[in-house]
Amino acid sequence: MGSPCGPSSTFGFDQSVPHGKHRRKRKKRLKARDGDALKPDLTHHPSLQAGTPLSYQVIARKWRPQSFDEVTGQEHVTTPLRNAIRTGRVPHAILLTGPRGTGKTTLARIVALSLNCDSGPTETPCGQCHSCSEIAAGRSTDVQEIDAASRTGVDDVRQLNEAMRYHPTPGKHRIFVVDEVHMLSTAAFNALLKTLEEPPPDSLFVFATTNPEKLPTTVLSRCQRYDLRLFGISAVAHRLGEICKAEGISISETNLRILAREGRGSMRDSQTLLDQVISYGGTEISDEALATMLDLVDRRLLLEILTACLKGDAKSALLGCQRALQSGTEAKKLMDSLIQMLRDAVVVALAPNVEGLVEGGEGELEELQELSQHGGVQTLRRMFKLLIKEQEDLTWAPQPFAVLEMAVVRLASLPSGEDVAELIGRLKRLERQIASGGVGPKGGGPTPSSRSSQSPNAAPHRERPGASASSPTPPAVPAPKAPEATVAPEFKRPTSSPPPSSINETSVEPKPSQAAPHSSTPSASSAPPPRAGGLHDVPLATVMDRLKAFAQKEDRALFSSLDGARLLERSNGSLRIGIGNTFHRNRIESQLQALTETTERFFAEPMRLEIVADDRGPASAATPSPKGGKREHERKRRSEALNHPSINLGLEELRGEIVEIRPLGSE
Incomplete structure (x- = not known):
């Protein structure tokens, strides 16, 4: 029985065609048919109609300046370029440098427009002719923009050299704008040098870079360099206001200045932020929309x-x-905002009626004035300095918000100005007591101050400190002289806190009528030295350590020269300093005048210095032996500090405790 499809066919296929080849042909036909069916008909799509743009043009490109008159804030660059074009003194190589968003590429295009305009060369291109339209659209064959970041090789520069051989057509000049020129390789720079030095007629280079320090000096010497600056906040805000007015955007002047400040001097960055805010808030930009979009901390x-x-x-x-953290604010941004507000509060307090120093509306300025009145300028400055120091730790901290919280705790526990004044008063009273010899223990016999309080006639005996044998004084150190003991009345006692009951301060402050007859020298009426007043009863090594620490703050070079120096003798207005190292001794002798001035500032009195050779050196006097004496030396120094009468008196007067003992001058 025959097949229903006929004797010559099997399942409807022609047996004369091999099965594999037939399947491939049929698959191709089906694929072509399905592909045509799946292709959409875009001939009538509205986006492809004439005059309909394919994409939105951002504000930074749409409002890019097309002439020198539209460039704001860069007059130091536009003025010489305009004069060069007007007088026909255009250089063959121009280098434009500056931070991002300051107009380097924009100025390069304006130079090209001015030179190739049909009515040019002119400093005011028309922007309507064929050449201006082609250059503005980036289609001109006479103006080539090259991105050196992607074309860094020597072969790219060789192609550039070949292109410069051709005459400009149809323009008047052939201009090569090389952006980010510092990205070129060394070989590429070397290949460009000859062409850069002697380019063909009617050809010139315009280089733009953010890192001019990376350019070879051979390239810099062949270019006229113009450094563009960051824009001021007022200039950026004014430009943004013009754009918003033309675009029909409603925004306050304060918000414009906030956008300008967030742009950090970059016009392009500020315009990009404006674009984002418009996309978020629409044509009416409120304060809340701006704060949300820019992630600003709530004021x-x-x-x-x-x-x-x-x-x-x-x-x-x-x-x-914590509320700031829950709202998503970063620790660094919160600290920056606190620092900025502290700065604004100080400025408002010092210059309340000066415009432009602080950005903000009337209500914000009033809030800053209230803040400055509540805390005071000095307190706000101390808070500012504290946050600046904590900001360095916050940058590298694994938990930055914890660092911020501890900084805020320190701000809250910062002592007030009254506490500082009280502490200064205590220090002055302590200086008076030390200078007057009132540093002895309470139970060791009558002190000079107690003797003076017993009888007014006992004052003349204070001219002889040796008569006070009961006052404990180190035996190797001479007792203080009479003029230094009788100068205490020059200080005025603050009334912020009463003195301890064990110290009779009224005896240290005799009336001028009582103190005058007992003054044996003219120096008795002078003010006591603020630093040396308590150094009469301390070892010479300690005096030298304090002098070195003072010199380290005053003059680092002088401090390094005092390395290894020892104080051998201290007498009436003179010091004898020994230095074992010959190099250091010669060096300190050449700086004797500076050392004398530093010493006089330290002791607050005229001093005479004598530099001698010290054969013993500092090792025998202060440095412990390397065989285990170091620990014993530290123990002795610690015991000496703890048992010193001046330190004990200071602890009692200041109501403090010893936390750490370190040698003077150590960090």
């Missing part, structure tokens, strides 16, 4: 944190930090 939260710190309320300040 009320900043005021709350700083006010709590000024009141000493660490709990409220920490709660404010």
